[in-house]
Structures are given as structure tokens and as C-alpha cells.
Amino acid sequence: MSEAVVETVNLERRYKRGKFPVPALNGVDLEVAKGEILGIIGPSGSGKTTLLNLIGGLDRPSKGTVKVDGVEVSKLEDPQLTDYRLHKVGFVFQFYNLIPTLNAVENVELPMGLAKVGPAEQRERALSLLESVGLDQRSDHMPDELSGGEQQRVAVARALANHPSVVLADEPTGDLDSKSAKKLMEVLKSLRKEEHATFVVVTHDPIVVAECNRVCAIRDGKITRESRVGEDGKILDHSRFVMDALF
Ligand SMILES: Nc1ncnc2c1ncn2[C@@H]1O[C@H](COP(=O)(O)OP(=O)(O)OP(=O)(O)O)[C@@H](O)[C@H]1O
Numbered sequence: 001m002s003e004a005v006v007e008t009v010n011l012e013r014r015y016k017r018g019k020f021p022v023p024a025l026n027g028v029d030l031e032v033a034k035g036e037i038l039g040i041i042g043p044s045g046s047g048k049t050t051l052l053n054l055i056g057g058l059d060r061p062s063k064g065t066v067k068v069d070g071v072e073v074s075k076l077e078d079p080q081l082t083d084y085r086l087h088k089v090g091f092v093f094q095f096y097n098l099i100p101t102l103n104a105v106e107n108v109e110l111p112m113g114l115a116k117v118g119p120a121e122q123r124e125r126a127l128s129l130l131e132s133v134g135l136d137q138r139s140d141h142m143p144d145e146l147s148g149g150e151q152q153r154v155a156v157a158r159a160l161a162n163h164p165s166v167v168l169a170d171e172p173t174g175d176l177d178s179k180s181a182k183k184l185m186e187v188l189k190s191l192r193k194e195e196h197a198t199f200v201v202v203t204h205d206p207i208v209v210a211e212c213n214r215v216c217a218i219r220d221g222k223i224t225r226e227s228r229v230g231e232d233g234k235i236l237d238h239s240r241f242v243m244d245a246l247f
């Protein structure tokens with residue numbers, strides 16, 4: 001594989017529930033290449049969010065390692081971890097999580113402000129990202145003046161603000177209709193080209209699966225299958241893959 005941006009080795013996460021540990025992740029070995037849109041699909045409770053939380057430095061593994069851009073995330077102490085989350089990863093959630101009192105451009109500027117980027121540079125980058133997600137005409141609109149799909153595209157622009165090594169998206173189309181979901185995937189594909197952005201997208205959505213470069217199926221905390229891709233770059237046996245992964 002070309003340059004791996006994310007590498008997990010024998011990653012495990014157990015939660016204590018009463019006397020018995022719950023194995024949420026059970027030995028995951030995963031490599032994500034630079035510029036790839038990797039899908040993670042699996043039934044509810046299979047460990048998808050747990051995996052994203054470990055890569056994103058929101059949680060710590062019980063065993064195994066996570067490396068992002070060669071840095072071992074699992075070894076970072078708290079202040080460095082905060083820095084890691086601000087600079088190295090971008091997050092996109094199902095319900096957009098925009099700040100309701102800030103307009104679109106201010107929402108995109110927020111992580112740059114925290115990273116002490118100067119105001120002029122913040123504005124320039126935020127407007128350019130809004131243009132990339134097709135919302136340059138809406139930069140002064142408040143979140144409640146935007147549709148769900150538009151809010152999610154602002155959230156994607158915000159996730160990319162500090163040029164992260166990887167963007168982690170947890171069910172980004174979970175609250176969108178199919179047309180908005182398709183549009184969102186078009187945006188991810190163009191950002192992959194323009195920004196060389198790398199995405200890990202957790203999903204139940206066949207529309208998302210169809211547009212990923214590669215998809216891993218996860219079950220009971222383990223990667224059980226990986227999609228095959230045809231010469232046209234499309235996932236082979238798409239419907240079958242989705243059915244087998246989810247049921
Ligand atoms: N904080 C926690 N404490 C105890 N158990 C947890 C905790 N978080 C997750 N789990 C358990 O770990 C397992 C994996 O959870 P996870 O949230 O990663 O699943 P998921 O694949 O994201 O599911 P969904 O599709 O429903 O979002 C589940 O059995 C869950 O109940």
C-alpha cells in the first residue's frame with residue numbers, strides 16, 4: 001500500500017461493565033492510505049465508533065497501537081493529545097454539531113482560531129473551503145438557515161480547516177436524504193483531489209459505501225471482510241457486500 005496515514009496494530013478496547021469486561025474492539029489491524037476514502041460498515045454495536053474514537057484520540061486502547069502520520073497516538077500525554085486532536089484529525093458527526101450562534105464562515109474559522117491562525121488567513125481559508133463544499137454563497141448564513149445537507153457540508157469544511165492528516169466521520173449521512181447524501185459524497189471526493197484529504201467514514205448507508213475507495217466490514221470488534229474494487233474503481237458486488245456486512 002502507498003503511504004499509510006493511519007496504522008492500527010492489534011488494537012483492543014475493553015469496557016468494564018460490572019464484573020465482566022465488554023470487548024468492544026478485539027484486535028484490529030488497519031492501514032489507511034493517504035488520499036483514500038475508507039468506509040467502515042458493520043452492525044450496531046460492532047465497534048465502529050470505538051475505532052474512530054481511538055484513532056481520533058478521544059479514547060485510549062486497552063492494548064495495541066494507533067499511529068497517525070508516524071506518531072503513536074496511544075502514547076501521547078493529555079496536553080499533546082489536545083494538540084493532536086486540534087491539528088491532526090478532523091471530526092464529522094451525524095448531527096453536524098455546528099455552533100448555532102456562529103454563521104457558516106465563523107464555524108469553519110473556529111478550529112483555526114484555537115490553533116492561533118491569524119484572522120486574515122482564517123477568513124481566506126474558511127471562504128476557500130466553503131467554496132470547495134459548494135457553499136460560498138451561504139458564508140454569512142446561520143446554521144438554522146441551512147438545510148441538514150448544507151450544515152453537514154459546513155461541518156466537513158470545518159473538519160478540514162487545520163489541514164488534518166485524517167478526517168473521521170461517524171454516520172455523516174445518517175440524518176440526510178439520499179440526494180443530500182450523494183452530494184456529500186461528491187464533496188468528499190472532490191476534497192480528496194483538491195486537498196489530498198483522507199477520510200475514514202463509518203456508515204450504514206449503501207450510498208456512502210458505493211462512493212468509497214475501499215470498505216472494511218467490522219463485526220464483534222474485528223475486521224471480517226474487505227471490499228474488492230473493480231477496474232472502474234467501484235466496489236464489486238456492492239449490494240451483496242452491504243447485506244453481508246450489516247446482517
Ligand atoms: N462507554 C462504554 N461503556 C461500556 N460499553 C461500551 C461503551 N461504549 C461502547 N460500549 C460497547 O462497546 C461495543 C461497541 O460499541 P460502538 O459504539 O463502538 O458500536 P458501533 O458499531 O458504533 O454501533 P452503532 O452502529 O450502534 O453506532 C458495544 O457493545 C457497546 O455497548
Ligand SMILES: [Mg+2]
Nearest residue numbers: 048049050170
Ligand atoms: Mg456508533
